[in-house]
Amino acid sequence: MNDLPSSTGASEEDQAVQLLRAAGPRPLAAAARAARVREAVHDRWQARSRWRVLRRRALTATALLTAAAALVVIAGRMVGGERSPAPREAGAIVATVERIDGQPRVADTTVPGDRRPMAVNDRVRSGEWVATDGAARVGLRFPDGTSARLDRSSRARLRSASALELTAGAVYVDSERSSGQFEVQTSLATAHDIGTQFEVRLIDSSLRLRVRTGSVELRSGTRSVSGHAGTEVMFTAAGAVSRPIAPFGPEWDWTASLVPPLATEGMALSTFLERTAREHGWTVTFQDPALAAEVSRIVLHGSYEGLPPADALDVAMTTSGLRHRLERGELSVLRPVDMRKR
């Protein structure tokens, strides 16, 4: 940087120029940064613009109030219809394939007939479609740490590094490690998460939202419905109905088949239990406070890679010399029976 202006009696022009030179040129974001931001913002703006157009059409068409609900559904379907075939260049890499089960596929609509099988560590670009058949599932990891898991018979398009568009089936999102800005867009509503775990499933002309932790906001036009932890929301063009649900149980089990690999070498048993419990919606309790402290000092060694989560839990507890019991979503950590008898 040049020296600061210090001369007295300089002309005003000189003063302004000296100040400018002292400050130096304005910093610029690198071209790559600008391109990344532009793409993400553009994708979102484009989707929003289309949605606005469709909403205007729907509002006009709903002059007959009795037909309002039906028209919104049609408009929603039109959104899906307009988006799906829209060719665009595949954009920046926005996610990585973390887990697969069966043979999920990815397609770039700009390449005729493109329908590639996916493999772990494949990169997925914005604009690409990911599809699973009746025997496949796929887990994706986004740059901010969000995990998005696509269930069987699902189809989604990655809109950006923080949004995907679901057109069939279900997606489970875990944004624990991210800023909680992830979005699941559907023709019925957009789900905005607030640092949470949730599932969005399309069932006929309804959207079912199940919130495991945190909270999620569903937005559609001027309508907004919030779903909080332990709540299921059935959202249709006509209205929304909420009911309480358990954050654990068979309906969540499919998400556990795509749990991200856990590097257990050197991990504290307490961390392992916390992660495992989070993936299953369990709460962890300890037989006594002293045991909780002991568990945080037990360090795991070796890899549990490839073991189903329940088996990995068994191995971890057995090798640590402890017992556990699982009842109604509560994982109780217990001392060995013989230790207490001594």
Add this chain to the structure above:
Amino acid sequence: MSDLALARRLIAGEEAAFDEFFTRYFQRLYRFALARLDGNEDAAEEVVQQVMIHALDRLPTYRGEAALLTWLCALCRREVGRRRERDGQAGEISLSDDHLEMRAALDLVAILQPDGPDQALHRRELSNAVHATLDHLPATYGDVLEWKYLHGLSVDEIASRLGIGYKAAESRLSRARAAFREGFSIAAGEWPDGLASPRSRTSEGS
């Protein structure tokens, strides 16, 4: 194109409007965020992306009462605050182009010894203040000043870049200098050591 007209075209989904919006505001917002995030470029990128997405979502609520840049900066300031709070840095925000902060920066610059240990830090604050002033000037004024005084372009070359005549370029340069002095003095209240406040003078620089 006025800010309100740009907003309406963006709401209507015009691609050209998006290009203009991004070109006009991305780098300015990036610098705005960068100055408040301790120069963390990754954080600034994330914040600006969020702010632009949020702003475009909320565009129908923009009534044109404030300049679009002012509105965007307000959203950006809020987003930076949230981020710093999340990272446990609440209260440490440095808003070097906010009036009081800018005044403080300039006061510090005025009392600095040439080789003082904090010189680099305060020069950075001064730079932030000058850059923020340039970013808030009317369209092309900031660019014109940089081209002329930092990149050394001649008036002819500036005229050619802007697609206008020599006289018009000269006039724009003059207006840009006046706007810069006015903008900086309004924000800062006074000029650094050795420079009289432009308010105390009666003549306009040319």
